[in-house]
Amino acid sequence: MSVVLYMSMSVDGFIAGPGDELGNGLGAGGEALHAWLAAGDGSPGSYRPENGPNATVFDEMIATGAVITGRRTFELAHGWDGDHHDDVPVFVLTRSEPADPASGHAHYVTDLEACVAEAKAAAGDRDVMVHGAATAQSMLRVGLLDELAIQLMPLLLGQGRRLFDDLPPELHELELLRSLEGPGVLHLSYRVRRTS
Amino acid sequence: MGAIRLDMTMSLDGYVAGPADDADNPMGLGGFRLFNWLDHREEKGPHGDAYAEMTASQAFISGRRTYELANHWDGDLHGGMPVFVLTHDVPDEPPPGSIRFIPPVHVCAIPARVAAVVAPTSVLGAGAAQSLLNAGELDELELHVVPVLLGQGRRLFDHLRTDPVTLELVRRGSTPEVQHLRYRLGQQT
DSSP: OOEEEEEEEETTSEEEOTTOBTTBTTOTTGGGGGTTSOOOOSSGGGGOOSSHHHHHHHHHHTTOSEEEEEHHHHHHTGGGGGOSSTTOOEEEEOSSOOSSOOSTTEEEEOOHHHHHHHHHHHHTTSOEEEEOHHHHHHHHHTTOOOEEEEEEESEEOOSSEESSOSOOSOOEEEEEEEEEEETTEEEEEEEEEEOO | OOOEEEEEEEETTSEEEOSSOOSSSTTOTTGGGGGGGGGGTTSSSHHHHHHHHHTOOSOEEEEHHHHHHTGGGGGOSTTTOOEEEEOSSOOSSOOOTTEEEOOSHHHHHHHHHHTTSSSOEEEESHHHHHHHHHTTOOOEEEEEEESEEOSSSEESSOSOOOOOEEEEEEEEEEOSSOEEEEEEEEEEO
16 A cells, blocks of 8 residues: 555646635636546545546555545535545644544644554555645655656646646656556555665 | 757756865765666667766756856867857857857747757756746756755755746656656746
8 A cells, every 4th residue: 555646737837826715625627637637526535537547547546545635625625525535534734623523524633643654554555635735745755655656638728826836956756656547647655665 | 840858867956066166076965866867878778778868968058157067178078069058158268169159048049949840959057947937948858867865955946936837748758766756838828
């Protein structure tokens, strides 16, 4: 089992356009980042592409046994109404735990390492899905991310929120696991290797 | 007329040079790692094809920074091919050899496309690429995406002021060393 980051990213490296906020989670022009998904009704499972490589990758994503996400991503997504997929636990990283518990299958956690350990334990022999740029950056900094599953979208957004930002000048070698072209998207999977 | 193509090797996190790039170390810290795939440039297949096309250009557009870091190519890039240098601050001295200063991006794009009949005119440097993208004068992107994260450095896509632009993936050469991705630029959305 692996801890895998799933993110749709434009060719110029953005995972949301400018002005991403509650009610417009993907920012200006950012909806195009999800063009590889089917039109859904708000619950993540309803966005399954019909078939082909896009469906394959989607199915892998929702076969994960736990989700780790950041508070910001979680709130912009309205907490996925308490269930990301199949009732798996959702661990929401936050600096300070709110007084009210998170909805549904979500839990707030403040310690990254403990969070990853809990998510792995909950997932058993399934992968853990990571979602959100800030969370990805935190996990890359301390070497807790095993794989990157990037849905590279044929698009230049020009501005917005970058996936890879605020990282130290530290070289990480990646190993290509798969390059899979689907309609309107290139799925790139890499294993993260910690060097130096 | 032919195409203006940006041909760049970039890390997965979007850098074309590591941090602290300067005249003595133009690729910055760790940046030479990006060029490991060129060890395979003579091989048949995606690497050899990409390299052959990369070197087929008959004309170039460069930014001022790249021009200075390259010591003006001593006025002779690849046997006297034309180089159009974009600069806000045209020096008093005329440029050496086959180099021309043509500051306005739209003006520069005209001779660049005329010179691209045999092979696309190539863009040298992230600064020139950004100027062309902002002016809507870039036709194609050939990205060699290296499986490495540099963490910091000089970004290829930075300081962009355009509306979103759609791309079309027109060719893909997938290898463990690098993803060769060619995109055609579409309309601003």
